[in-house]
Amino acid sequence: MPVDKDTMIEAIDVNKEYRRAGAIIRALADINLTIKSGEFVIVQGPTGCGKSTLLNVLSGLDLPDSGKIIFDGENIARATEDRLSKIRRQKIGFVFQDFNLVPTLTAIENVESLLWPTVLREKEIENRAIAALRDVNLLERKDHYPVQMSGGEKQRCGLARAIVHRPRVILADEPTGNLDPESEKQVMELLKQINKDMETTIIVVTHRGSLTSYADHVVTMEKGSIKRIK
Amino acid sequence: MAFRLWKKAVLMTLREKKTFTVFILIYTSLIFLTSLFMQLAFNGGLEGNAGYFVLIFFGVSLLLSLLYAWIIVARNRKTWATLKCIGYTNKNINSLVTGKIFFTTLIGFIIVIEVLFHYTAGVGYLQSANLVTEVPLVLIDLLPVVFTFVLFLLAQVLAIILANRKIYKVRPIIALKKVGE
Numbered sequence: 001m002p003v004d005k006d007t008m009i010e011a012i013d014v015n016k017e018y019r020r021a022g023a024i025i026r027a028l029a030d031i032n033l034t035i036k037s038g039e040f041v042i043v044q045g046p047t048g049c050g051k052s053t054l055l056n057v058l059s060g061l062d063l064p065d066s067g068k069i070i071f072d073g074e075n076i077a078r079a080t081e082d083r084l085s086k087i088r089r090q091k092i093g094f095v096f097q098d099f100n101l102v103p104t105l106t107a108i109e110n111v112e113s114l115l116w117p118t119v120l121r122e123k124e125i126e127n128r129a130i131a132a133l134r135d136v137n138l139l140e141r142k143d144h145y146p147v148q149m150s151g152g153e154k155q156r157c158g159l160a161r162a163i164v165h166r167p168r169v170i171l172a173d174e175p176t177g178n179l180d181p182e183s184e185k186q187v188m189e190l191l192k193q194i195n196k197d198m199e200t201t202i203i204v205v206t207h208r209g210s211l212t213s214y215a216d217h218v219v220t221m222e223k224g225s226i227k228r229i230k
Numbered sequence: 231m232a233f234r235l236w237k238k239a240v241l242m243t244l245r246e247k248k249t250f251t252v253f254i255l256i257y258t259s260l261i262f263l264t265s266l267f268m269q270l271a272f273n274g275g276l277e278g279n280a281g282y283f284v285l286i287f288f289g290v291s292l293l294l295s296l297l298y299a300w301i302i303v304a305r306n307r308k309t310w311a312t313l314k315c316i317g318y319t320n321k322n323i324n325s326l327v328t329g330k331i332f333f334t335t336l337i338g339f340i341i342v343i344e345v346l347f348h349y350t351a352g353v354g355y356l357q358s359a360n361l362v363t364e365v366p367l368v369l370i371d372l373l374p375v376v377f378t379f380v381l382f383l384l385a386q387v388l389a390i391i392l393a394n395r396k397i398y399k400v401r402p403i404i405a406l407k408k409v410g411e
Contacts, residue, residue, distance in 0.1 A: 052406065061315065061403045082319055089317020100312040100405055104245040113313070116234055117322040161316070173406050 007070070008037040008169060008201045009058055014067035016053055027053040028064065029224040037168070038199040040192065042212055045221035051205045052173055054221065058203065059092055059171050060084040072168060089114070093162030093200075095172035095191075099154040101146040101161075108133060108142040111160045132160040136190055152183025159190055169201040170194065176208065188214050232325045239329025249305075250334065253298050257338030258345075260291045261378050265342065268374035292385040298334065299389035302327055303396040307404060314402035320394075327393045331386050339379045346370055
């Protein structure tokens with residue numbers, strides 16, 4: 001990996017176990033991974049290999065049993081819930097497989113919702129949401145409810161919500177899992193463009209091998225361990 | 231910031247038409263009935279048994295308030311988890327839920343006041359035209375309605391405490407679970 005960029009996220013000796021139906025499942029085993037600022041990383045592997053668990057611990061949504069997660073210079077593995085919320089609001093954008101838009105809010109309101117608990121003025125929030133929707137070519141659908149949008153449009157709306165606060169990192173969990181090939185291409189190209197234009201670090205978790213062409217690095221996981229980094 | 235979240239809570243509540251309408255109708259009926267029996271209790275009506283009815287209606291309203299809070303949290307678990315993912319704190323989400331619960335109660339109270347005003351205006355007109363003489367001009371005084379509203383607000387406070395406890399337990403990770411997982 002290039003050494004001229006700052007380290008954005010670093011996982012050091014990370015372990016995570018789950019107890020399911022009485023059995024202990026080792027979801028992450030001695031994970032060591034460094035992601036530099038501005039990189040586009042795809043984490044791939046078969047179902048149950050631990051890639052989503054890795055995404056969860058990298059974002060502070062789940063805590064590792066042992067090890068450190070250094071996010072932008074701060075160990076978030078032991079951060080408080082309020083601190084983690086603040087980090088997520090300021091530095092992370094999430095893109096979900098199921099889009100996770102609020103059904104009672106329009107596209108623009110869904111994008112704005114991320115900024116509601118901030119001190120920004122209403123007009124500033126609206127301007128930022130409009131800019132984000134324009135970035136994902138969805139401005140003409142700004143007053144539509146999620147139910148009135150196609151899967152691809154919903155995901156682009158989710159993407160606008162993920163970039164409205166100009167995060168340092170975007171984490172996407174199977175972002176094209178519910179999309180047709182055309183929408184998949186649009187979403188991946190948008191992610192690539194955001195990565196290039198805004199220098200945002202992008203981490204995409206997917207089981208689709210066809211998406212690896214978009215990445216600077218591909219992390220392949222197997223049985224909770226990193227099998228290889230290309 | 232909390233004020234903005236309350237405003238957005240009102241917006242979201244108004245768009246959840248079915249749940250909102252049902253609970254508005256229930257709250258309006260309960261506030262009306264509790265006020266009516268409180269008025270009777272003040273006047274010693276129903277041979278002094280009106281107070282029991284006040285207790286019954288208040289008990290029902292308390293149960294329904296808890297049910298409404300439970301519905302708001304349980305039906306929107308994925309939304310709350312998503313909001314936590316994107317950086318909302320428990321306090322931020324509590325502001326949204328509190329806004330939803332108080333707004334519904336407030337609308338119920340306003341409808342009752344509105345109905346009582348129209349009743350008085352209608353009966354006043356009919357009495358001035360000598361068409362009706364037996365019906366009281368004021369069905370319920372303002373005082374029992376205000377007391378009832380305060381009682382209902384207390385019930386909502388309990389509902390909000392319940393909702394807050396449930397929201398605290400919603401893990402953001404739920405947002406990343408796929409449908410059916």
